[in-house]
Amino acid sequence: xxxxxxxxxxxxxxxxxxxxxxxxxxxxxxxxxxxxxxxxxxxxxxxxxxxxxxxxxxxxxxxxxxxxxxxxxxxxxxxxxxxxxxxxxxxxxxxxxxxxxxxxxxxxxxxxxxxxxxxxxxxxxxxxxxxxxxxxxxxxxxxxxxxxxxxxxxxxxxxxxxxxxxxxxxxxxxxxxxxxxxxxxxxxxxxxxxxxxxxxxxxxxxxxxxxxxxxxxxxxxxxxxxxxxxxxxxxxxxxxxxxxxxxxxxxxxxxxxxxxxxxxxxxxxxxxxxxxxxxxxxxxxxxxxxxxxxxxxxxxxxxxxxxxxxxxxxxxxxxxxxxxxxxxxxxxxxxxxxx
Numbered sequence: 001x002x003x004x005x006x007x008x009x010x011x012x013x014x015x016x017x018x019x020x021x022x023x024x025x026x027x028x029x030x031x032x033x034x035x036x037x038x039x040x041x042x043x044x045x046x047x048x049x050x051x052x053x054x055x056x057x058x059x060x061x062x063x064x065x066x067x068x069x070x071x072x073x074x075x076x077x078x079x080x081x082x083x084x085x086x087x088x089x090x091x092x093x094x095x096x097x098x099x100x101x102x103x104x105x106x107x108x109x110x111x112x113x114x115x116x117x118x119x120x121x122x123x124x125x126x127x128x129x130x131x132x133x134x135x136x137x138x139x140x141x142x143x144x145x146x147x148x149x150x151x152x153x154x155x156x157x158x159x160x161x162x163x164x165x166x167x168x169x170x171x172x173x174x175x176x177x178x179x180x181x182x183x184x185x186x187x188x189x190x191x192x193x194x195x196x197x198x199x200x201x202x203x204x205x206x207x208x209x210x211x212x213x214x215x216x217x218x219x220x221x222x223x224x225x226x227x228x229x230x231x232x233x234x235x236x237x238x239x240x241x242x243x244x245x246x247x248x249x250x251x252x253x254x255x256x257x258x259x260x261x262x263x264x265x266x267x268x269x270x271x272x273x274x275x276x277x278x279x280x281x282x283x284x285x286x287x288x289x290x291x292x293x294x295x296x297x298x299x300x301x302x303x304x305x306x307x308x309x310x311x312x313x314x315x316x317x318x319x320x321x322x323x324x325x326x327x328x329x330x331x332x333x334x335x336x337x338x339x
Contacts, residue, residue, distance in 0.1 A: 032071045
C-alpha cells in the first residue's frame with residue numbers, strides 16, 4: 001500500500017532555497033547560495049545547447065559541498081579548456097540518499113521527507129524519464145524512483161558562456177573529430193545488435209547498409225548541431241554570464257510509463273549477463289565485440305528483455321532504443337567484473 005501523502009505543515013519541513021550564477025571567465029566558475037545545511041553534498045552538471053552539444057551534451061558531474069550557505073565549483077567540473085560560445089544549463093542536484101553528514105541527514109529527514117519548496121523532485125519511472133517535480137500536498141502515490149531513493153532537490157539555471165573565434169574553432173575541430181570517432185563505434189554496436197537480433201543471418205552487404213545509414217544519420221545530427229547559431233545574451237545581461245533568472249525549478253517530462261526494474265525478465269537478463277561475464281573471456285575495451293558475444297550467450301533472456309522494454313513504451317532501434325540499452329547493460333556487466 002502506498003504511503004499516505006505528506007502534509008504541507010510538516011513540523012520539521014525545510015523549504016529549500018537556491019540560486020546560481022557564473023563568473024565571466026571561460027571556463028566559468030559556478031557559484032551558488034542555498035539554505036541547505038553545511039556539509040550538504042551537491043552534484044553539478046552542465047548541459048550544452050547546440051552548437052555546444054557536440055560531441056557530448058553533458059559536462060560532469062562533479063560534487064561540491066555547501067559551506068556557510070554557499071557553494072562553488074570550477075575546473076573540477078569544466079576542466080581547464082575553454083568552452084564553446086553557447087547557452088548552457090547548469091543542473092544542481094541534492095540526492096538525499098547520498099548524504100553522510102549527520103546534521104544534513106537530520107535536517108532533510110529520512111529519504112528527504114522534510115524537503116519542501118519549488119525544487120523538490122524525485123526520479124520518475126522508466127529509463128530516460130529523469131526527475132519529476134513533487135508538489136505538496138501530495139495528490140498521487142510515490143514513483144518507483146521515490147520509493148527506492150527518496151526525495152531530492154533539483155535546480156536548473158541557463159547561462160551564456162562566451163569565447164573568442166580562435167578558441168571556438170579549435171574546440172569545434174576537436175569536438176567534430178571526437179564525435180565522428182564515437183559515432184563509428186556506436187554504429188558498429190548498432191549493426192552488431194541488428195545482426196544478433198536476426199540470429200546472425202545478416203550478410204556483409206546488409207550489415208554495411210545498416211552501418212552506412214547509421215553513420216549518415218550521425219552526420220546529419222552533427223551538421224544540424226554545428227549550424228545552429230548560439231543564442232544571443234538577453235538584453236538585460238552584460239559580460240559573459242546571462243539569464244539571471246532561473247529556468248523552471250525542475251524539468252518537465254512526459255507522464256512516466258509503467259516500468260518495473262525488478263521484473264522477472266529484467267532480473268533474469270541481469271543474472272545471465274553477470275554470471276557469464278565473470279566466467280568468459282570478455283573485454284570491455286574491444287569496441288563492443290565482447291558485449292555482443294555476451295548478449296548472444298544470453299540470447300533468450302535478451303530477447304525477452306527487449307520485448308518487455310518495447311511493451312513498456314520503449315522503441316526498438318536508435319541510440320536510446322531498447323536494443324541499445326540492452327547492449328549498454330552487457331557492456332556494464334563486463335566492466336563491473338573488472339574486465
